[in-house]
Amino acid sequence: MKHFKQISIIACLIFIAFIACQPNDKPEKESVDRKKEEAKTIDVSRYSGNINIDGKMVVKEVSEALMGALSDAIAKHGTAGAVEFCNGAAFPILDSLAEFYGVGLKRTSKRYRNYDNRPDTLDKAILDNLAALGDQGVEPSPVSMKFSNGDGIYYAPIMTKPLCLQCHGLKSRGDIADDVWRKIRELYPEDVAYDYNLNELRGVWGVYFPAEYRARKGKAEMPDIPR
Ligand code: HEC
Known part of the structure; x- marks a missing residue:
C-alpha cells in the first residue's frame, strides 16, 4: 500500500510537470473567452494576504489577458x-487591470521597446539577479519583498515563447518580417x-501591493479589454 502511494505521488508529480510544461503561447479563442467570463466574477477578497500567492494570481490573469488581446490582434x-x-x-489594458486588482502593475526589461517601461533601480537589481541565475543554468523564478511601510512587490520573470520572436526575435535570423520591422x-x-x-x-512583471490591499473586499467589474 505504501509502495502504491509512492508510485501515485510520483505519477502525480510527473503529470503536474507535464501540464506545467505545456506551451501556452497560442491560447484558444474559446479559452480566452472563458477566462474573460471567469475574470468578471473575480472577487478581490479572494486575495490570500500572501503576496507570493496573490502576485502569482495577478500575473497569471494579467498576462493571459494581454496574451489574448495580442493573439486576437495578430489574427x-x-x-x-x-x-x-x-x-x-x-x-490602457495594464492600467485598467491594475485598477481592478488594486495594485501597481508594470512590465519592465533591461532591453526595452517603450521607454515608459524602463526599469528603476530595484527592477534593475532584480533583472540582473535573474539574468545571472539564468547564466548559471538556474531557471529564473519569482521574487517578492516587503517594505518597512507594509507595501510589497512581487516580480515574475517573463520568458520568450515562439510567438514573441515575431516581434522580439533575432533580426539576422529573419525572425522579424520586414513589414513588422x-x-x-x-x-x-x-x-x-x-x-x-x-x-x-525577456523581462519581469512587477506587481506592487500597497499595504492596504489585504483589506480590499467585494467584487469589482472586470474592465473591457479592447480588441
Ligand atoms: C506583434 C508584435 C509583438 C509580439 C508578437 C510580442 N510583442 Fe512584446 N512588445 C511589442 C510592442 C510593440 C511593445 C511595446 C508596447 C508599449 O508601447 O507599451 C512590446 C513590449 C513588451 C514588453 C515590455 C517591455 C518593453 O520592451 O517595452 C515585454 C516584457 C514584452 N513585450 C514581452 C513579450 C513577450 C514575452 C511576447 C511573447 C509572449 C511578446 N512580447 C510578443 C510587440 C510585440
Whole structure:
C-alpha cells in the first residue's frame, strides 16, 4: 500500500510537470473567452494576504489577458498591425487591470521597446539577479519583498515563447518580417527589444501591493479589454 502511494505521488508529480510544461503561447479563442467570463466574477477578497500567492494570481490573469488581446490582434490585423495595437493598447489594458486588482502593475526589461517601461533601480537589481541565475543554468523564478511601510512587490520573470520572436526575435535570423520591422522602427525608433532567443529572460512583471490591499473586499467589474 505504501509502495502504491509512492508510485501515485510520483505519477502525480510527473503529470503536474507535464501540464506545467505545456506551451501556452497560442491560447484558444474559446479559452480566452472563458477566462474573460471567469475574470468578471473575480472577487478581490479572494486575495490570500500572501503576496507570493496573490502576485502569482495577478500575473497569471494579467498576462493571459494581454496574451489574448495580442493573439486576437495578430489574427485580425497581422503581426505588423499588432505592433500598432500593442503601441496603443498595452498601457490602457495594464492600467485598467491594475485598477481592478488594486495594485501597481508594470512590465519592465533591461532591453526595452517603450521607454515608459524602463526599469528603476530595484527592477534593475532584480533583472540582473535573474539574468545571472539564468547564466548559471538556474531557471529564473519569482521574487517578492516587503517594505518597512507594509507595501510589497512581487516580480515574475517573463520568458520568450515562439510567438514573441515575431516581434522580439533575432533580426539576422529573419525572425522579424520586414513589414513588422518597419512598423517597429517607425513607432519605436529607440527600440532595443529585439535579438532575443527562445526561452530567454525577456523581462519581469512587477506587481506592487500597497499595504492596504489585504483589506480590499467585494467584487469589482472586470474592465473591457479592447480588441
Ligand atoms: C506583434 C508584435 C509583438 C509580439 C508578437 C510580442 N510583442 Fe512584446 N512588445 C511589442 C510592442 C510593440 C511593445 C511595446 C508596447 C508599449 O508601447 O507599451 C512590446 C513590449 C513588451 C514588453 C515590455 C517591455 C518593453 O520592451 O517595452 C515585454 C516584457 C514584452 N513585450 C514581452 C513579450 C513577450 C514575452 C511576447 C511573447 C509572449 C511578446 N512580447 C510578443 C510587440 C510585440
